[in-house]
Amino acid sequence: MTQRIPVVENILNANDHLAQENHTRLESAGVFSINLMASPGAGKTSLIEQTLPRLKDKLRIAAIDGDIATSLDSDRAAAAGALSSIQINTGGNCHLDAVMLRGALDQLQLNQYDLLLVENVGNLVCPAEFKLGTHKSVLIASIPEGDDKPYKYPGMYRGVDALIINKIDLLPYVSFRMDFFQRGVESLNPGVITFPLSCRTGEGMDAWINWLLQNSTK
Amino acid sequence: MTQRIPVVENILNANDHLAQENHTRLESAGVFSINLMASPGAGKTSLIEQTLPRLKDKLRIAAIDGDIATSLDSDRAAAAGALSSIQINTGGNCHLDAVMLRGALDQLQLNQYDLLLVENVGNLVCPAEFKLGTHKSVLIASIPEGDDKPYKYPGMYRGVDALIINKIDLLPYVSFRMDFFQRGVESLNPGVITFPLSCRTGEGMDAWINWLLQNSTK
Numbered sequence: 001m002t003q004r005i006p007v008v009e010n011i012l013n014a015n016d017h018l019a020q021e022n023h024t025r026l027e028s029a030g031v032f033s034i035n036l037m038a039s040p041g042a043g044k045t046s047l048i049e050q051t052l053p054r055l056k057d058k059l060r061i062a063a064i065d066g067d068i069a070t071s072l073d074s075d076r077a078a079a080a081g082a083l084s085s086i087q088i089n090t091g092g093n094c095h096l097d098a099v100m101l102r103g104a105l106d107q108l109q110l111n112q113y114d115l116l117l118v119e120n121v122g123n124l125v126c127p128a129e130f131k132l133g134t135h136k137s138v139l140i141a142s143i144p145e146g147d148d149k150p151y152k153y154p155g156m157y158r159g160v161d162a163l164i165i166n167k168i169d170l171l172p173y174v175s176f177r178m179d180f181f182q183r184g185v186e187s188l189n190p191g192v193i194t195f196p197l198s199c200r201t202g203e204g205m206d207a208w209i210n211w212l213l214q215n216s217t218k
Numbered sequence: 219m220t221q222r223i224p225v226v227e228n229i230l231n232a233n234d235h236l237a238q239e240n241h242t243r244l245e246s247a248g249v250f251s252i253n254l255m256a257s258p259g260a261g262k263t264s265l266i267e268q269t270l271p272r273l274k275d276k277l278r279i280a281a282i283d284g285d286i287a288t289s290l291d292s293d294r295a296a297a298a299g300a301l302s303s304i305q306i307n308t309g310g311n312c313h314l315d316a317v318m319l320r321g322a323l324d325q326l327q328l329n330q331y332d333l334l335l336v337e338n339v340g341n342l343v344c345p346a347e348f349k350l351g352t353h354k355s356v357l358i359a360s361i362p363e364g365d366d367k368p369y370k371y372p373g374m375y376r377g378v379d380a381l382i383i384n385k386i387d388l389l390p391y392v393s394f395r396m397d398f399f400q401r402g403v404e405s406l407n408p409g410v411i412t413f414p415l416s417c418r419t420g421e422g423m424d425a426w427i428n429w430l431l432q433n434s435t436k
Contacts, residue, residue: 039257039258039259039340039363040257040342040363040367040370041257041360041362041363041364042363067370068343068370068371068372068373069369069371069372070366070369070370072366072369072370073370092343092373093343094312094341094343094344121343122257122370122371123312123341123342123343124258124340124341125286125310125311125339125341125344126312126341126343126344142259142362144259144362144385144388145257145258145259146259148288149258151287151288151290152258152285152286152287152290152291152340153258153286153287153340154286154287155286155310167362169391170362170388170391170392173387173388173391174388174418175418200392200393
């Protein structure tokens with residue numbers, strides 16, 4: 001990594017402090033919270049769309065969607081059954097930060113929810129540096145992105161608590177060496193829990209849903 | 219867009235100034251130069267791999283690859299026939315800038331090349347803000363990323379001179395409304411030249427190759 005100039009260091013320190021405050025707030029309210037990160041188009045919104053109908057009778061769920069522009073994603077989350085769906089437009093910024101999440105949390109009665117899904121801006125670099133204060137960071141990789149992504153975006157792969165490998169239904173149509181991909185993941189984040197699945201076909205969704213359910217009802 | 223704080227404004231101004239210097243240098247040496255931008259995994263390196271063998275007997279080509287980490291991409295460009303292939307490791311940075319490009323140009327005898335392909339870091343946000351000084355900016359969209367990307371990453375789609383739509387061989391296996399996608403593109407960047415193609419099957423490559431050839435031999 002580059003040597004950080006002090007102004008960047010200070011911004012990150014201030015962010016970490018606010019992230020800790022967000023975490024305390026979520027923890028006190030009993031809301032299990034997820035920071036979903038991925039490249040553009042890897043399937044963050046699709047995952048939320050597929051997750052909500054499977055859990056909405058068991059958990060009270062809120063979604064917060066971060067985007068450069070539009071409210072397309074929060075509209076989709078609302079349509080899929082989120083009790084509340086809040087859009088953060090970052091105004092050009094390439095990642096969410098703890099201040100933005102705090103602003104969104106202010107709009108929710110947190111004790112009315114069991115699970116909060118936060119969808120970050122599509123980007124494999126910058127979101128890794130800005131903690132939000134959620135309980136778990138989850139990265140969505142995608143088969144058509146290619147098998148070299150852990151090697152090329154190590155910061156993102158290193159820092160997450162769970163890894164989803166989406167679009168496994170496309171495996172027959174692209175070149176993707178699963179062993180090469182998984183060796184890369186293992187070298188950066190040994191033992192990280194992994195969910196291969198397809199938001200399109202539903203294959204593999206059960207394990208992910210069970211993991212969310214177990215964590216949300218602890 | 220957010221209001222810029224002065225320090226950011228100054229950084230961008232300084233970058234634009236250096237980009238102009240790079241541009242003058244490339245122009246004087248008679249090198250036609252491309253800044254290739256895309257999400258992670260949309261196919262920047264694959265496009266370079268497919269482009270080089272088709273042009274290497276007609277043009278003298280150099281490649282410069284920007285990455286957070288590894289030299290996987292420049293290795294692939296060299297193997298595909300680039301006369302010179304230079305890796306820029308950005309040390310965590312999420313985009314190339316004009317200073318980084320200048321450092322790479324210093325390593326090349328520019329008058330020995332007709333075409334320079336610069337592969338930016340995989341990111342649909344930050345690279346749009348930092349000009350490099352190349353002649354044309356080219357964005358690679360990818361079918362499995364989904365049809366909503368112009369709406370969600372307008373800054374990137376607005377600023378490019380050409381648009382490649384890669385992985386058209388995957389159209390039968392995913393949901394992608396081409397008309398919705400193209401309406402988004404048209405609203406941001408009316409009349410932008412577009413090349414639908416597949417780096418995997420080679421379909422559509424000819425139009426892209428001809429465009430490069432025409433521009434490089436002007």
